[in-house]
Amino acid sequence: MNSIEIRFKHKLGNVNFDIDIRIPNRGITSVFGKSGAGKTTLINVIAGLNTPVEGRVTVSGKTLFCSDTKVNIPVHKRKIGYVFQDSRLFPHYNVKRNLLYGVSQLDLQHFANIITLLDLSPLLKRYPSQLSGGEKQRVAIGRALLSKPSVLLMDEPLASLDIPLKKEVLPYLEHLAHEIELPIIYVSHSLFELVHLANHIAVLDNGVAIAAGPLETVWSTPALMQWQTADNQSSLFEASITDHNKEYALTQLQLTRGVLLWVPELTMMVSSKLRVQVSASDVSITLNKPTQTSIHNILPAKIVEILPLEGEFNGKNVLVKLELAEECFLLSSITTWARDELALKEGVRIFAQIKKVNVTQKDIKQKA
Ligand SMILES: Nc1ncnc2c1ncn2[C@@H]1O[C@H](COP(=O)(O)OP(=O)(O)OP(=O)(O)O)[C@@H](O)[C@H]1O
Missing domain, CATH: 2.40.50.100 (RNA polymerase II/Efflux pump adaptor protein, barrel-sandwich hybrid domain)
Structure with missing residues (x-):
């Protein structure tokens, strides 16, 4: 019940997906693997952006998709927060309006908590063109959290940032993971991000999960050892x-x-x-x-x-x-x-x- 269950079969291009994993309902789980392994597809299936031919997706016991019973909750009703590689902010709205976009009932306490957590207060009146890449990503994370999602999906949120900006945003993500009671599914192919952020991991290869579990356990298996250079x-x-x-x-x-x-x-x-x-x-x-x-x-x-x-x-x-x-x-x-x-x-x-x-x-x- 207290987990996110993802089981599906699907074909995209040359990849035959056959996924069957459970992700804990708390902490950060990294979806890890080479380019083209199927990481984005996996989180898109949770979000409802990809519809597999067969399978079942449940979050804390709630079925979001089931091919047997023909359940397919629409994307906007799934209560999923999604942060993309690029922040996708509206250029003509300031930060505050970007944050509030899509929020139907404003919870002022929740808003204040997120502003504090991500240190957004000094940015509220600025427009996206006046923000650094790292600041834009903090706003994008804040916007995703304001919708009070039941799971936060992040697709390589640091990938578009250069190394100094990555270092600037990483502490916010570490802090976020401590402070919020929300499962985060984090797509990455950086070992550095893994050891600093992830509690759990699912390693994908060619559409199949070849290892899954607590990071300390999976770290010493061939699935991850092959990512670490010999020295x-x-x-x-x-x-x-x-x-x-x-x-x-x-x-x-x-x-x-x-x-x-x-x-x-x-x-x-x-x-x-x-x-x-x-x-x-x-x-x-x-x-x-x-x-x-x-x-x-x-x-x-x-x-x-x-x-x-x-x-x-x-x-x-x-x-x-x-x-x-x-x-x-x-x-x-x-x-x-x-x-x-x-x-x-x-x-x-x-x-x-x-x-x-x-x-x-x-x-x-x-x-x-
Ligand atoms: N709409 C599509 N049509 C055809 N093939 C697709 C489509 N979307 C994804 N694919 C293929 O499915 C496979 C998995 O893609 P996916 O984007 O999930 O991989 P990924 O692990 O997230 O890769 P990356 O790290 O490069 O973002 C790839 O081979 C990709 O070419």
Whole structure:
């Protein structure tokens, strides 16, 4: 009941769509995949902009489309917010009129909340030609939210922005995801946006969902590993804060029961949840626990798999999958020389030394 269910079959061009996924009714779910994989088509089916030949779409138990029972709620009655790549604002209306366009009954409190959330107050009297690309997208997001949708669809909302503008809008999206109680389905093909924004992910390939689930789980599957270059493989964890060490300005994180890491001090309360990313090239392997080292994070682990690396690292480096605890894995990238010298193979117990831990998303508890 508390999910968005999308099941449909359809043919567009050369792509035969066969989708059957459930998306959680909260947090940000990224629809991810190559160009032409079917991402826009998937959200258009939810919005009612594409009508599949067969299938069913439900949001929180409400059927929007069902080919069996011949239900097909019109686009404007689906209570869907949609933000496109380009903001699609009316050039002859100022920001306030653009925001209110299509709002039949104005809820002043809701309006004030959205203005604050997206920091739109200074822009209200300006016309779209007087806004930057990032500001236009904030207005477009505000307009979509003002209709009080039950789900917000975003089709690569940062794609048309250059990198400085992307960086300007991203914090608003992160903030939005924390503050609003609304599922967001976010089309993207940027790994950076994924690790900063998404809680869940559905990976599409040629009209089929090849993986779906919490991002930390799907991250280490082939569906997403193939997107990370050989020298850029990493592990993602949902961690919780267990302690602070004020004297040394450090914070302790728990990745899973019994697996603890120290990171530079975070101004978050104990038990807050956050996402951390560890680059495989920041993890080295030793057979014995080092005693005289400046590295704080040294964890016992077992080698479960040794994978060859492709591309320029082919034959020079390998990716070692380490089990830190049950269902808790860490990747390490080491040279084939180190592998041979230490006689590393599956089943060998080692120590993983972690040089750097990046916090990529804070307060994910509220969103997940
Ligand atoms: N109206 C249409 N008529 C014919 N083929 C279409 C139509 N719309 C989409 N397609 C095809 O369906 C496939 C999926 O398109 P879609 O736009 O959903 O992909 P996408 O993953 O969003 O791609 P991109 O990242 O490039 O936006 C593509 O092969 C596309 O050419």
